[in-house]
Structure formats: C-alpha cells, structure tokens
Amino acid sequence: MHGTIFLLLKRYVQLQYDHSTWMQLVTNAGLSTDNFSHREVYPDAHLFALVGQAAAMTGLSPEKLQEKFGEYLVPDLMYMYHKLVDPDWRTLEMLEHTEAVMHTRVRQEHTGNKPPVLDVVRVAPNEVLLTYVSPRRMGALAVGIVRGLATYFDEEDRIVLEPLTSENGERVQIRVRRL
Incomplete structure (x- = not known):
C-alpha cells in the first residue's frame, strides 16, 4: 500500500481522536514505526493491522472504518x-x-x-x-x-x-x- 495512504490515515486518526490514539494504534498493531513516507510502498498487512486495531478500539466494524x-x-x-x-x-x-x-x-x-x-x-x-x-x-x-x-x-x-x-x-x- 502506498505510503500516502498511511500518512492520510495517521492524520485522520489524529483529527478524529488525537496523537496518542494514533501511537496506541501503531503499538497495538505491532508496527515498529509510525514514520511512513509518501515515497514508499508498505505491506498491505500494515494497513490491515491498523484498521483491525482501530476497529477493536472504536467498536466499529473494519468495513465501517x-x-x-x-x-x-x-x-x-x-x-x-x-x-x-x-x-x-x-x-x-x-x-x-x-x-x-x-x-x-x-x-x-x-x-x-x-x-x-x-x-x-x-x-x-x-x-x-x-x-x-x-x-x-x-x-x-x-x-x-x-x-x-x-x-x-x-x-x-x-x-x-x-x-x-x-x-x-x-x-x-x-x-x-x-x-
């Protein structure tokens, strides 16, 4: 998945919640960094982990998120x-x-x-x-x-x-x- 999507997801979470929520989401997803680059492509599994953890944290389904x-x-x-x-x-x-x-x-x-x-x-x-x-x-x-x-x-x-x-x-x- 393109890094731009991760950067926009980070901004979305920070706007909807706050920076600490984003950091907790990254930690819960088992990712070692939240420093995504718009010039890189990352494994789809990273995005699925973030969405899965966001669903668990919010109670919303992954599809709704x-x-x-x-x-x-x-x-x-x-x-x-x-x-x-x-x-x-x-x-x-x-x-x-x-x-x-x-x-x-x-x-x-x-x-x-x-x-x-x-x-x-x-x-x-x-x-x-x-x-x-x-x-x-x-x-x-x-x-x-x-x-x-x-x-x-x-x-x-x-x-x-x-x-x-x-x-x-x-x-x-x-x-x-x-x-």
Missing part, C-alpha cells in the same frame, strides 16, 4: 490529481475516468503501487455500475470514496449507492445513480 476513511480521503485525492480532472466532471464522470486517468498514473509512478482495478460501465445516462477488483478486499473503502466524491461535488443528496455484493470481497459491484 474503511468507508469513513474513504470519505475523508477524497479532498486530498482531488488535490493530488486536480491536474488530471476535467472541471466538468462530477461524481459519475470521476468514477468513469478514475481507472484510465488516475490509477494509470499511480501505477506508472511506482511499480509497487497496486490500486484496485475499477471497471465502470455507464448503464444509463444517470447510472454507472462500478466493479472494484482487488485481492485487498477493501470495497468498503471504495464505497466511502464514492460517498466522498458525491460530497465533494455537492451531490450527496442526489447520489444513491447500492452495493450489489459484499463489500469485503475481491470483486465488489456497486450501482451508483444520480437522481
């Missing part, structure tokens, strides 16, 4: 990739173009980067079918990112998400409609 973190990520992701985003895009268009534009760039920047594969099909003028494919099984993060995109584009009251499969599978299908 992933969703909340996904929502939180969007403004930073939009800032990082703003030069690649067409100003006319909104939630559905962002979903349609993420794989070809943003994920392609992420994979080119470092061969260790392995974002999920997103297959997005426009099934109607105001509806897409998003298929998330990743051995990480973090479809809940994708659901959170879609919600975060809807908020970012001020469409949260008009975007309806309907997970069609379990959010913790390697292949997750999500119907996204604009009302």
Whole structure:
C-alpha cells in the first residue's frame, strides 16, 4: 500500500481522536514505526493491522472504518490529481475516468503501487455500475470514496449507492445513480 495512504490515515486518526490514539494504534498493531513516507510502498498487512486495531478500539466494524476513511480521503485525492480532472466532471464522470486517468498514473509512478482495478460501465445516462477488483478486499473503502466524491461535488443528496455484493470481497459491484 502506498505510503500516502498511511500518512492520510495517521492524520485522520489524529483529527478524529488525537496523537496518542494514533501511537496506541501503531503499538497495538505491532508496527515498529509510525514514520511512513509518501515515497514508499508498505505491506498491505500494515494497513490491515491498523484498521483491525482501530476497529477493536472504536467498536466499529473494519468495513465501517474503511468507508469513513474513504470519505475523508477524497479532498486530498482531488488535490493530488486536480491536474488530471476535467472541471466538468462530477461524481459519475470521476468514477468513469478514475481507472484510465488516475490509477494509470499511480501505477506508472511506482511499480509497487497496486490500486484496485475499477471497471465502470455507464448503464444509463444517470447510472454507472462500478466493479472494484482487488485481492485487498477493501470495497468498503471504495464505497466511502464514492460517498466522498458525491460530497465533494455537492451531490450527496442526489447520489444513491447500492452495493450489489459484499463489500469485503475481491470483486465488489456497486450501482451508483444520480437522481
């Protein structure tokens, strides 16, 4: 997993709770450091350990935590990739173009980067079918990112998400409609 995700997770925990909570989370996850670099790629197991410990500490499910973190990520992701985003895009268009534009760039920047594969099909003028494919099984993060995109584009009251499969599978299908 790319180090940027760990740095954003650290900031998320510190904003939602505090620095000591982050340090306790790292300790409980059995990690030897919390000094992640945005230039490095870290084992997925580190993120799973942190999310698992966060779930234990908060009483929330790992999937719910992933969703909340996904929502939180969007403004930073939009800032990082703003030069690649067409100003006319909104939630559905962002979903349609993420794989070809943003994920392609992420994979080119470092061969260790392995974002999920997103297959997005426009099934109607105001509806897409998003298929998330990743051995990480973090479809809940994708659901959170879609919600975060809807908020970012001020469409949260008009975007309806309907997970069609379990959010913790390697292949997750999500119907996204604009009302």
